[in-house]
Amino acid sequence: MRWYAFLLYPFALVYDLVTRIRNWFFELSWLKSTSSPIPSIVIGNLSVGGTGKTPMVEFLIRLLSKENKLATLSRGYGRKTKGFLEAGLQVSPDDIGDEPFQIFQKYGNEISVFVGEDRVKALDEIAAKSNSPELLLLDDAFQHRYVNGDLKILLTTYQNPFFTDFLLPMGRLRESRTGAKRADVVICTKCPEELPASDRNEFKRRVSVYCKPTTPVLFSSISYATPVPLVDPRVCSGKVILLTGLANDQPLVEYVSGRYDLLEVLSYPDHHDYTEEDFRKVRACWKQHASQNPVVLTTEKDAVKVKSNASKDFLKEIPIFVLPIEMSFSSTDVLALVQLIQQKVFEKDNS
Secondary structure: OOOOHHHHHHHHHHHHHHHHHHHHHHHOOOOOOEEOOOOEEEEEEOEOOOOOHHHHHHHHHHHHOOOOOEEEEEOOOOOOOOOOEEOOOOOOHHHHOHHHHHHHHHHOOOOEEEEOOOHHHHHHHHHOOOOOOOEEEEEOOOOOOOEEOOEEEEEEEOOOOHHHOOEOOOOOEOOOHHHHHHOOEEEEEOOOOOOOHHHHHHHHHHHHOOOOOOOOEEEEEEEEOOOEEOOOOOOOOOEEEEEEEOOOOHHHHHHHHHHOEEEEEEEEOOOOOOOHHHHHHHHHHHHHOHHHOOEEEEEHHHHHHHHHHOOHHHHHHOOEEEEOEEEEEOHHHHHHHHHHHHHHHHOHHHO
16 A cells, blocks of 8 residues: 555545445445346456456456357447447557457457447447347446346456455545455456465455355466567567556566566556657667667557557567466366356356
């Protein structure tokens, strides 16, 4: 926690009151929560960014798209458009947002990708399509209570779990810790690859204070693949300038510094819209280390904006590599998740 956080405590109390009243209105049905017309899975968190929602969405796509006609729906954070849109060959990150665009680039041949800030209306439009999906992934919709999904997945990181965090602006929580009681499953993300059973049990115990007694807790870790060039084929020298626009880039910095010769980190806010001035800084940094034959390494999410916003000359001059990321689970936890999806989503009409 920031050293001055205690000064923000009164504001956190006001924020807590507002969010509790809003949730209370939903509980009393004074605000209406609409069931999704399409079987749906909600992926979200209690905090502001950085819990791994996009890797989780991509994991579910790989897990479920072979057996189901799948689609994703998000509000399209950071886009410069309004209303309901379906991703297509002519869209850009400015049209649908960087994360939906990333998903469309990777999985657009297998699934449909939609954005819409009014998700109730968007759901009706998707359901009315002649080729409507059989299953919908609602990205970052845990607080969007106007839509009631069939399975609610709550993500929280191992490094900064919701049960040790505080409400905005004192901490990073978007609502009280007690909001976790709405979750059907809690997934602890960004875990060490070898997490002792004792640590898992302690984590489960602390989660159970805020969730329903039957809520399962699963554990996942992040795995990185070999960096791939953003444009033209190139060779990665291993001398790296790291370019990030993440809510929390510390785990990534630690990974890169442990496997590559990390020369410098250029860190920007989450969902940063890279400008020509940013690219001038990248070029200056690259030239400063030119004698070491450096490459610029960035995330898949940042690569979307870099490729879209940078000039062709910049992309040709600077060797930029993308670090692919995936979420991984133990076989036991994958089986538990599959069974939960089957029970909550596909068997709901038979129960």
